[in-house]
Amino acid sequence: MVDIEKIEKRTVQSFYDDGLPEISLGLIFLLLGGYFFAQTTAAERSALSSALSVLFVLVIVSAGFLASRILRFLKRRITYPRTGYVAFKKKEPSSKRRAATMIVGGIIGAATAALYGLSPSFKVLFPALNGLLLAVAVLLIAGKIGLARFYILSAASAVIGLAVTAAGVGDIKGISLYYGLFGAAVTLSGLATLIVYLRKSPRADRENTDAV
Amino acid sequence: MPSDLRILPDINRLIHEPARLALAAILSVVESADFLYLQRETGLTKGNLSSHLAKLEEAGYVAIEKTYRGRIPLTLVRLTDAGTAAYRAYRSRFKKFLEKTG
Numbered sequence: 001m002v003d004i005e006k007i008e009k010r011t012v013q014s015f016y017d018d019g020l021p022e023i024s025l026g027l028i029f030l031l032l033g034g035y036f037f038a039q040t041t042a043a044e045r046s047a048l049s050s051a052l053s054v055l056f057v058l059v060i061v062s063a064g065f066l067a068s069r070i071l072r073f074l075k076r077r078i079t080y081p082r083t084g085y086v087a088f089k090k091k092e093p094s095s096k097r098r099a100a101t102m103i104v105g106g107i108i109g110a111a112t113a114a115l116y117g118l119s120p121s122f123k124v125l126f127p128a129l130n131g132l133l134l135a136v137a138v139l140l141i142a143g144k145i146g147l148a149r150f151y152i153l154s155a156a157s158a159v160i161g162l163a164v165t166a167a168g169v170g171d172i173k174g175i176s177l178y179y180g181l182f183g184a185a186v187t188l189s190g191l192a193t194l195i196v197y198l199r200k201s202p203r204a205d206r207e208n209t210d211a212v
Numbered sequence: 213m214p215s216d217l218r219i220l221p222d223i224n225r226l227i228h229e230p231a232r233l234a235l236a237a238i239l240s241v242v243e244s245a246d247f248l249y250l251q252r253e254t255g256l257t258k259g260n261l262s263s264h265l266a267k268l269e270e271a272g273y274v275a276i277e278k279t280y281r282g283r284i285p286l287t288l289v290r291l292t293d294a295g296t297a298a299y300r301a302y303r304s305r306f307k308k309f310l311e312k313t314g
Contacts, residue, residue, distance in 0.1 A: 002230045004303060007237040014253065083284065084249025086242050204248050 013145050015088060018079045019193025022153075024067040026187030031063045033180035035133035040173045078194075082201040108133070124165060129142055131161010134182065155187050223309075226271050227302045231264045233258055236291065236299040239274065244290040265289060273298055 015021065015196070042049040090179045093101070112129065135158035142150030160181045227236055232252050239245065245253075249263050268274040273295030277288045291299065 002233045002237070004233065004237045004306075006235055008241050010240045011241040011253065014249075080246075080281075081250050085244075085246040085288070086249045087244050087280075159230050211282070 009146055011086075012088075012148060014086065016193075017083065018075070018146065018197045019190035019195075020071055020074045020079065022186050022190030022193065023074075024071040026183045026185075026190055028063045028067045029071070029179045029186060031059070031183075031184030033176050033178075033183055034061050036172055036176035036179060040170075040176060063078040066123070070139075078198075081203045082197075084204070120151040124169045124174070126165075127169070128161045128165035130166070130175055130178055131157050131159075131182070132194070135161070136185055149193070153186060153189060157182050160185070223305060224298055224302045226267065226273070227298055229264075231260065232268055233302075235261075235264060235268065236273070236295065236302075239289065239291040240296065240299050242290075244277075244288045247287040247289070250289060268295065271295075271298075 035056070039049065039052050042052060135154045138150055138157055139152035142154055161178050164181070166176045167174075169177050227233055231254060235250060238253055244293065250265075251258065254261065254310065256264070265276060266284075267273060269276050271294075272292060275290050275292050277290075279286050279288060
């Protein structure tokens with residue numbers, strides 16, 4: 001009997017077969033690590049420090065834009081000639097889901113601000129908080145697509161965040177180190193997956209595979 | 213006929229066929245996919261895939277667009293609205309049937 005749910009899940013998983021989504025996501029995290037590192041090198045209240053604070057949203061948006069462009073380019077060059085072209089549906093989040101995300105985000109933001117207000121030394125926990133929050137996000141993705149390596153990445157995020165905090169590296173420097181290390185872990189996971197994918201999937205002879 | 217089995221005659225036999233069901237399941241998740249992707253994911257031969265897609269197209273369940281990417285021919289397949297409705301109906305009916313029969 002055909003297991004419909006398994007086929008649907010496998011189809012979603014196929015997007016991650018080549019490791020390219022992880023590589024592009026890893027590059028975003030590395031860029032964020034670089035951004036926070038630049039903040040640590042800039043003198044407090046200097047022009048560079050102010051400019052970096054203002055540019056934060058721009059850095060996030062352009063990193064996301066660049067990563068999606070790179071992903072599309074690499075998919076076109078590497079994946080489609082080997083395992084075929086597929087375009088996934090772009091799901092607009094439902095209003096309930098959007099509201100839930102905003103509420104959760106608001107609660108986390110408010111709790112962080114409140115704790116920081118009560119004790120400024122709380123900021124030494126920022127790397128651990130980042131690590132745990134991203135661990136939950138990656139865990140949700142892992143649960144949805146059912147790929148073992150994403151569970152490992154989720155655990156890696158939590159471990160790196162907690163380890164950086166325990167090492168007492170500091171708040172911004174710690175966040176920079178967390179994003180650098182987690183970005184490297186995600187990129188390496190993607191590269192390893194890509195190598196396996198390239199070995200298993202030679203370029204298809206299009207002339208002989210395309211027909212109806 | 214036992215009540216559990218009464219929904220069986222209503223099962224869409226065109227989609228019920230395993231290869232076509234697999235194709236519909238894949239296409240239900242994606243916007244569109246090309247021939248090579250469908251062939252690799254289903255493990256069907258080129259001839260079999262062509263024949264099943266032709267049947268689905270005849271029923272108006274899939275739309276097939278022949279195009280080119282550069283000089284490379286590309287056959288894009290997508291589930292139509294009728295195909296999506298038929299697949300969803302099949303999926304929910306069959307799920308109910310499985311739940312009833314255990």
